[in-house]
Amino acid sequence: MKIGWPVGAENAIRTLYRSPAAWLLHEVIFLLLYDLERSGNCYKIRLLLSLLGITYQKTSVDLNAGEGQQPEFLALNPRGQVPVLVDNDTTLWDSTAILVYLARQYGRGLWLPTDxxxxxxxxxxxxxxxxxxxxxxxxxxxxxxxxxxxxxxxxxxxxxxxxxxxxxxxxxxxxxxxxxxxxxxxxxxxxxxxxxxxxxxxxxxxxxxxxxxxxxxxxxxxxxxxxxxxxx
Ligand SMILES: N[C@@H](CCC(=O)N[C@@H](CS)C(=O)NCC(=O)O)C(=O)O
Missing domain, CATH: 1.20.1050.10 (Glutathione S-transferase Yfyf (Class Pi); Chain A, domain 2)
Incomplete structure (x- = not known):
């Protein structure tokens, strides 16, 4: 499991994302999903991201090897569970919360009614x-x-x-x-x-x-x- 982006890449991405040219990249979103392939909870997030047409990075958390209980991962999610989503400065755990966030932030009004x-x-x-x-x-x-x-x-x-x-x-x-x-x-x-x-x-x-x-x-x-x- 690799926690976060490599420092150089992260800085470059953050600079680009906040630059005046960022509006040109309004469809380019930088998301990192802490994932487990066989997990249905992680699949929910991968499915919504795919339905929304959003590309993202993912990093696999090996629960069998105890990676969910490592201090670096517990700092992201005190429950020690996947999925966890990082979107720029925001870190979210729990599939329900992540689904709601993605629908509101990127769903163009679909997937979660506003009424x-x-x-x-x-x-x-x-x-x-x-x-x-x-x-x-x-x-x-x-x-x-x-x-x-x-x-x-x-x-x-x-x-x-x-x-x-x-x-x-x-x-x-x-x-x-x-x-x-x-x-x-x-x-x-x-x-x-x-x-x-x-x-x-x-x-x-x-x-x-x-x-x-x-x-x-x-x-x-x-x-x-x-x-x-x-x-x-
Ligand atoms: N309510 C949480 C449940 C997440 C969950 O149970 N994740 C499992 C994988 S599907 C996990 O990481 N379990 C680690 C553990 O409990 O040790 C959600 O919806 O995200």
Whole structure:
């Protein structure tokens, strides 16, 4: 794991970014993602960046080698988790916070509605994802794959799968008759991006998606989004 940019490159980039010519580069954004290929939480960020057409640098954090607990990394995220995003002087941890930041900063008004109801409806699903998604779908997968993470070590497979199925029922109901999780937004939002990876990866946690007809259609729909990238 390499923490940050090489000093020379970072200085050059910062100088360019703040120079009077920066307006010429308004589409050039310098982002660094602390990443783990197999992580669904990191994938959410990579997916949104790709859908937005934003190029970025990434550096891999080897959790198996304990890199998440090294002081340099804990200085970026006291939780010792990926993803972490660095955008110029701003460092952010937690996939939900990073998704919200990217949508607001670079999303040109898409992905996160600005009206109170639309925004709150997206937040409902972001919260759902960090509960039923993380402790159900995500943890069942982490345990099955023998992940070294705290999440995998602090729960059992049976309870995780049971919570995952409760979550899948909620998703199935919402997606029956709706193309996207927040139909009021008129298209896909952060709600869909956040809920997508651990739902799609549910079979890796021993959960069969066959009975969930509406969910399966939604997963297929997600894969047609321009800029879609394959799951890890
Ligand atoms: N709520 C956090 C969870 C992040 C998370 O659990 N990341 C895992 C990888 S998917 C991790 O880095 N775990 C390290 C550990 O717990 O030791 C988010 O959404 O970003």
């Amino acid at each position: 109170p109801v639309g925004m709150a409806k997206v937040m409902q699903w972001l919260s759902f994802e960090q509960n039923e998604g993380r402790y159900g779908l995500g943890r069942a997968r982490a345990i099955t794959l023998n992940s070294p993470t705290l999440l995998a070590r602090t729960g059992n497979l049976e309870d995780s799968q049971a919570l995952a199925l409760i979550g899948l029922d909620v998703l199935e109901k919402q997606l029956t008759g709706n193309e996207w999780l927040v139909p009021e937004a008129g298209g896909p939002t952060l709600a869909d991006i956040a809920c997508y990876p651990y739902t799609a990866l549910a079979p890796e946690g021993g959960i069969d998606l066959e009975p969930f007809v509406a969910i399966k259609r939604w997963l297929t729909r997600m894969r047609t989004l321009p800029g879609y990238i394959e799951l890890p």
